[in-house]
Amino acid sequence: MAKHVCPWWLGYLVASPVRRLMYDPAKILPPYVREGMTVLEPGPGMGFFTLELARLVGPSGRVVAVDIQPRMIEGLKRRAARAGLLERVDARLVASGSMGVKDLAGTADLALAFAVVHELPAAASFFIEITEALKPGGHLLFAEPTGHVNAAQFESQLQAAAWAGLQLADRPSIRFNRTAVLKKP
Numbered sequence: 001m002a003k004h005v006c007p008w009w010l011g012y013l014v015a016s017p018v019r020r021l022m023y024d025p026a027k028i029l030p031p032y033v034r035e036g037m038t039v040l041e042p043g044p045g046m047g048f049f050t051l052e053l054a055r056l057v058g059p060s061g062r063v064v065a066v067d068i069q070p071r072m073i074e075g076l077k078r079r080a081a082r083a084g085l086l087e088r089v090d091a092r093l094v095a096s097g098s099m100g101v102k103d104l105a106g107t108a109d110l111a112l113a114f115a116v117v118h119e120l121p122a123a124a125s126f127f128i129e130i131t132e133a134l135k136p137g138g139h140l141l142f143a144e145p146t147g148h149v150n151a152a153q154f155e156s157q158l159q160a161a162a163w164a165g166l167q168l169a170d171r172p173s174i175r176f177n178r179t180a181v182l183k184k185p
């Protein structure tokens, strides 16, 4: 059955600075991101996390952000350009079902999947693609909103990640979210 996908017009709200009052990318991301890193972000929307990722990876790093909705990608590019960060953001429009990131194979230092896995047609193949994109020792920061994903559903997503070869490294606390850090051994 097709999953509900966040409509593009909600992208403005989801990327609004007001959301930082609940949880702030500038506080969440620094422990996981260093200058020069390659970061993969599936489902960036209009860039609530992407812009902070781009700041943190610096001029020598890059953020590969893949989304299935043209309006999300357009909004993300607009906002990245306004912030002077577009050069660091490789924003890609992809088909649902595959992220189309074979070119990253074994090179991504970090993947960020925030509020996106519950929208995907198949979590199992998603985690396999993440595992393939990450370098050994790379991490996936994975968060799902408590309002959309209950505890049992999150555990079965973690099970799918484990089958794909990702190991649970941490369970950080992010308000209103179920969260895990997973590592590619």
Ligand SMILES: C[S@@+](CC[C@H](N)C(=O)[O-])C[C@H]1O[C@@H](n2cnc3c(N)ncnc32)[C@H](O)[C@@H]1O
Pocket: 005, 006, 014, 015, 042, 043, 044, 045, 046, 047, 048, 049, 066, 067, 068, 069, 072, 094, 095, 096, 097, 098, 113, 114, 115, 116, 119, 120, 121
């Ligand atoms: C709820 S929004 C979250 C946006 C962003 N991660 C954030 O937390 O601000 C979910 C995003 O995932 C995207 N998405 C849904 N299915 C996808 C898929 N199969 N591949 C890539 N992106 C997808 C949607 O278009 C939307 O931009």
